[in-house]
Amino acid sequence: MSDPLGPGAAHPAQPSLTRLPAWQALQAHFEALRGTTLRELFAADPARGERLTAEGAGLFLDYSKNRVTDETLALLLRLVRETGVEARRDALFAGERINVTEDRAVLHPALRAPRGAVMEVGGQNVVPAVHEVLGRMGAFADRVRGGTWLGATGKPLRNVVNIGIGGSDLGPVMAYEALKHYADRRLTLRFVSNVDGTDLTEKTLGLDPEETLFIVSSKTFTTQETMANAESARTWLLAGLGNVADEGAAIARHFVAVSTNAEAVAGFGIDTANMFGFWDWVGGRYSLDSAIGLSLMIAVGPERFGELLAGFHEMDEHFRTAPLEGNLPVLLAVLGVWYRNFFGAQTHAVLPYDQYLAHFPAYLQQLDMESNGKHVTLDGQAVDYDTGPVVWGQPGTNGQHAFYQLIHQGTTLIPCDFIGFCQTLNPLPTPEGPLHHDLLMANVFAQTEALAFGKTLEQVQAGGGVKSALAPHRVFEGNRPTNTLLADRLTPRLLGALIALYEHKVFVQGAIWNINSFDQWGVELGKVLAGKIVPELTAAGEPDLDHDSSTNALIRRYRARRG
Ligand code: F6P
Secondary structure (H helix, E strand, C coil): CCCCCCCCCCCCCCCCHHHCHHHHHHHHHHHHHCCCCHHHHHHHCCCHHHHCEEEECCEEEECCCCCCCHHHHHHHHHHHHHCCHHHHHHHHHCCCCCECCCCECCCHHHHHCCCCCCCEECCEECHHHHHHHHHHHHHHHHHHHHCCCECCCCCECCEEEEECCHHHCHHHHHHHHHCHHHCCCCCEEEEECCCCHHHHHHHHCCCCHHHEEEEEECCCCCCHHHHHHHHHHHHHHHHHHCCCCCHHHHHHHHEEEEECCHHHHHHHCCCHHHEEECCCCCCHHHCCCCHHHHHHHHHHCHHHHHHHHHHHHHHHHHHHHCCHHHCHHHHHHHHHHHHHHHCCCCEEEEEECCHHHCCHHHHHHHHHHHHHCCCECCCCCECCCCCCCEEECCCCCHHHHCCHHHHHHCCCCCCEEEEEECCCCCCCECCCCCEHHHHHHHHHHHHHHHHHHCECHHHHHHCCCCCCCCHHHHCECCCCCEEEEEECCCCHHHHHHHHHHHHHHHHHHHHHHCCCCCCCHHHHHHHHHHHHHHHHHHCCCCCCCCCCHHHHHHHHHHHHHCC
């Protein structure tokens, strides 16, 4: 791998991962297998497409179109065992402080544990507190949905605007879009995240302040973007309401908060009676199923939200108890490690064939890249192997007409996850007969087939009519690996299972790489520098700039032209 610390940077003691017997066996096995094609693997084993599959929590995984043999899988699972993944998984579920750099437990599975379950942090069962908050969220959501939570001028609130960023935005917006089919369409849901004033301006456009509820969602309640947007939303609201006698009372009707920081919530002026709490053992990117999901709960109702949690829990149980050989998160994780660390794949594409899942790749980007974008091991040693890949994607079939060309015929290996459903929520027929959905799913199967098996020069020539000079352009090498995840129908329960699948996949990979998947120090430096630069942009007199010459010059140019 390229050295992120720069050429010649001193690397302390060699981390142990690459010296493990399983790793070394995988390296030797890779050298032997790298020339074998998927065509050959399928030809050698006619049952492969049915054999290399697994199922759990409503999700069926076909991983047969991967460049693996039974031996590869056995070695990868040996690596799981040698790296102690199972013990780390058990430590997670036991509420141990596995986020060592922040000295915190990582217990998002408690957010979806059934009432009556026992999950402890520091010797205290946290499940009753989870259900207490869920109960309060449910009561509030029912009042908004039922039109009995009234605004300052006595009108029911029909517009719900979530203000948050990162995990306090990506989860709610993704899940709201995913479950729109189940949402109360009389409500208008909007999500403001960017500190760019355009976001708040456009998202409040056309909304009546008298009918608008803001949910300020921030774990810390200190995040610059969210606080700036919340302040401006308050200004927008008060200006829109006109002369309210009691501003505090008006804010209390139109603003609620989701946070772990009651003091800061009160400091902002939101009544803590209207605050829905969560806990430091919930990471931002794992918080959709905490009170951070309040906007979603208002949209789809507490019952559907409960189904979502049940799906999460079902996948938690699958991950916790299924044998490694059939364990969906483990299988996805080791296949990812195989391509990342042995084939050198830089990126991983996630391609949902469902328009409702349009935001799923963006959600996974934070989940995966903020978790596993790390360059030191748990004990602070620089890694000498690659960690998290770049995760990206778009819904099919749109991507087919944009970037698939490179996946099919480019020079970069891009493993892909295809996600599809057997039943559509919108059975729209085409004039020719098949449903739109049949056309959509035909593309899933066609793409994975084409990526795996391609089209040889002989096949191109046998087709006739292609000049020999053009034939090489028509060749598809194939041998491009894919997973296919197939489920019956996009329900709240299924969505929960799907999200938990990727949460645990990321966890397993982090455990194999021996990194801390639960901190995010990498985002701090930019935040600190931005805080320093804001006054430099706005100071009345010429400020003393002590940045590098590029940054100084850019700041001066901006100051001269900002108008
Ligand atoms: O990007 C850094 C981060 O801390 C994320 O991990 C988090 O989801 C996001 O900022 C928002 O943080 P908060 O919910 O505290 O406003």
